[in-house]
Amino acid sequence: MNHLPTPKILTLTINRNPMKNRKLKPFVSLLAVASTFICNAQVGTFQSITVDGSFTDWSTVPLLHADPLDNGAAASVDYGTIYAANDASYFYLRFTLHGTGDPSSFLNNIFIDADNNAATGFNVGGGGHVGSEMLIQSGSGFQEKNGGFNEGGINGLDWLAAPAGAGTDFEMRISRNATYASDSQLVFANNTFSFVLEADATPNEFAPDTGGLVYTFAAVPEPATLSLLGLGALFVVVKAARRRRHSTGTH
Secondary structure, eight states: OOOOOOOOOOOOOOOSOHHHHHHHHHHHHHHHHHHHHHHHSOOSOBOOOOOSSOOGGGTTSOEEEEOOOOSGGGSSOOEEEEEEEEOSSEEEEEEEEEEEEOTTSTTEEEEEETTSOTTSSEEGGGSSSOEESEEEETTEEEEOTTSOSOOOBEEOOOOEEESOSSEEEEEEEEETTOEETTTOOBTTOSSEEEEEEEEOOSSOEEESSSSOEEEEOOOOOOOHHHHHHHHHHHHHHHHHHHHHHHHHTOO
16 A cells, blocks of 8 residues: 655635736646645655664554454464555564564564566465565575575575564564675565565464555655745746746747
């Protein structure tokens, strides 16, 4: 699910003189285009997270997925809510559990479909989920891009998770600069990827239950006011140029 920032509301005072209003129309159109661009530029959530187990810096990050109670007491880990964010260096993941569990064991996996293509990589869950290029298990990364469960390691994962041990609320980070040990290629070579969380149980627990959660990295945000001021300056320059042409009698 993509998070779009709240649209900016622009207020313009329109002169009652119809000729002057006509001159404002190009500027209004430019502002409308700028507003649309600003509102749709960031499809992920840009947020730097300190992975310390306090979760206070997740307050502005929207819910990505709510997974229903599946195995309950039969599973050591039953995923509940999932949140995701990124900054220029890391992908951040937070999830809650329906009951107390320890997701750091080898029985729990994070599968990353780095190209968002279920037809490539390791076939998670026998189909219906994602084609994984990278597996993260117990804080270590493993290559899966050629279809195998473990094709070698991942360099530069820079994994950090909190809290340690059992709990109900967890956060972690994955470096956007992680590479496959086999060829040094970036895992996150694309801006859009998908992922699924899995816990070994009877039956296995997946979040989401089918498919994967799609995420697109949000770009480093720029103040919307700068864009609007730039368009305003452009309008002033164009208007001044038109005045000069009229004063010299040229067209």
